[in-house]
Amino acid sequence: MEKKEMNQLKFAKAILKAAEEKNLSLRKLSAASGLEFSQVQRIAKGKVNLALSTIISLAEGLEITPSELFQYYE
Template identity: 35%
Template sequence: MAEQYIDREALQLIRDRLWQICNDKQITLEDIQDRTGFSYSQVYRIIRGKNNISVSGLLAVCRALEIQPFEVFNFKLEIPKYLPTRKERK
């Protein structure tokens, strides 16, 4: 079985942004727990943890923070130089 791909660097950028928004809006992890129905440990894992984040969980936290998802993804990824696509190679 293949190991799950986890982009730890990007996840840390997302978590840092979520934490910044929490602090800026003075919304606690407990507030997010109340607004999402998630357990405190689930909220903690999404915002402060080290594991992979589900898209659904992240969207629920965005709603709880009263923000749009693009506000979390305000960073740039390094895009590698790939070989041409299969269509381009024909």
């Protein structure tokens, strides 16, 4: 697995962990972040190399800052 793919999977896990702590399903995260549900699903599977604007939208949907979201990145 390439480093890029590994990083995408790690970030996907960070998003899932943050959503779990906020008791948000992917569908609710999609609605709260203004992103299409199918896009959130692909992100959660680590299939998408995210743009900064998408990271910000996800953080807003989780009601945390982007820097707080990156704290989940291990």
